[in-house]
Amino acid sequence: MNKVVLITGCSTGIGRDLAQRLSQSGYIVVATARNMETMDGLVTALKLPLDVTDPESIQNAVAATLKRFGRIDVLVNNAGYAQVGAIEELTDDQIRQMYEVNVFGAMRMIRAVVPHMRQQKAGRIINISSIAGKMVTPVNGSYSSTKFALEALSDALRLELAPFDIQVVLVEPGAIKTNFDQTVHAHGDEIVSNPASPYRSFYRKYQQVSDRMRGQEPGPQAVSKVIQQALESSKPKARYLAGVAMSGRLIINLRDLVWDLVVRQMFSIIPQE
Ligand SMILES: NC(=O)c1ccc[n+]([C@@H]2O[C@H](COP(=O)([O-])OP(=O)(O)OC[C@H]3O[C@@H](n4cnc5c(N)ncnc54)[C@H](OP(=O)(O)O)[C@@H]3O)[C@@H](O)[C@H]2O)c1
Known part of the structure; x- marks a missing residue:
């Protein structure tokens, strides 16, 4: 039986590449994105609108998937973005908005699918974290904190859900060439380029490091390949690094x-x- 895989954030990057890869491998992929038109050209079994910050949209997407296929075997919590900035210079709202997507969004998705996975007595949840969920650098602390939270939640869930034959796996990408960088700029450029900031030397360094890395990062395939491994392993590891150099x-x-x-x-x- 082909597995039903629900993926969040399939408009671009890792989510889109994963949706394509798994569809081509014979999985029943339910690709989701905030705006349906961003998934034009993506061929999967089903495409649905889903904003992980909107509980009603989550319920609708899960219900539509169950109605069509009767089950959800795998959830990939991929939707996420980074807000750069020194802690002092970020507002509660900027940080809260990122937590809404990266942490609460993933938790809402998990709560929506777990009752069905428990009923099925099988399931797998793959949470896309980051190497920023293992290590922290200046001006990236708030993003790191969302991925640290996701790591902690996943560690607890792995144990809580094991008796129900639901495995929880973390995939931790390094720097990957996707739309991620553009979103970082959209959310952070004003902060990072403020000449009056007391943190400008940190921001300058941050930009230098980003510029140095740009163009050298692997594409999203480096991560979707690892996600497929994590999905197919009979005994998945707790965490997989992906696209991280030796x-x-x-x-x-x-x-x-x-x-x-x-x-x-x-x-x-x-x-x-
Ligand atoms: N690229 C990297 O260097 C890197 C490194 C480590 C970890 N990661 C993680 O990998 C995951 C995927 O990122 P990516 O690199 O593929 O970046 P990306 O190309 O920017 O993709 C991010 C996806 O998340 C979606 N998203 C954002 N807010 C959402 C919301 N409220 N509801 C539903 N979807 C939402 C975006 O949708 P829209 O198009 O609608 O905004 C987009 O589809 C993220 O969790 C990220 O933290 C990335």
């Missing part, structure tokens, strides 16, 4: 190793022979 993987692994050593020391944990 040097980045090394730093992350080294950081984890050092932290483990510190905690072992702190709690006098002696490894078992």
Whole structure:
């Protein structure tokens, strides 16, 4: 039986590429986006409007999927964006809006599909986090905090939903060439280019690093390939890095190793022979 996969944020980038890839692999893909016309040209079993900040739109999309296919086997929480800016210079509303999409949006989706997955006694939820959900840099802290939240929620959900045969997996992309950068500019340019900002040296550095990376990032295929692996694995890992260079993987692994050593020391944990 072909699996029914519901994906959020399919207008562009990773979501769109994933919808295409899974459709071509024989999955029944329900591609969703805020504006239907942004999915023109995308061929999937079903396309639906879905804004993850709008509970009614979530209920409608889930109901329409169940009505058509009778089940939802996989949910991919992909919709998300980044608001750049020093914490002092961002408003509550700017940060809240990002949490509405990246954190509450994902939670709302999960609450909407889990009762059906529990009834089916099977399901998989793939949450698209980021390496920013593992490491924090200046002027990116509010975005990182949304992905840290998603990581924590996923870690709890993985355990809470395991007895119902629902697996929860995190996919953590590095810098990927999508519309992401454009959205970062749309939300952050005014803040980052303010010459009167006391944080201008951070912003300058941030822009230099972004410029250096631009053009070198892998495309969304690097992530959708990993998402498909996570979806098809009989024993999925808790988290998968995607589109992260070897040097980045090394730093992350080294950081984890050092932290483990510190905690072992702190709690006098002696490894078992
Ligand atoms: N690209 C990267 O470097 C990178 C790195 C790490 C993690 N990620 C994560 O990967 C995911 C996908 O991003 P991407 O790189 O593919 O960027 P993207 O091309 O900008 O795609 C983001 C998607 O999220 C959708 N979205 C935003 N707000 C929404 C809402 N309220 N309801 C429904 N959909 C909404 C966008 O729809 P609209 O077109 O309507 O705005 C778009 O389809 C995000 O969670 C992002 O945080 C990306």
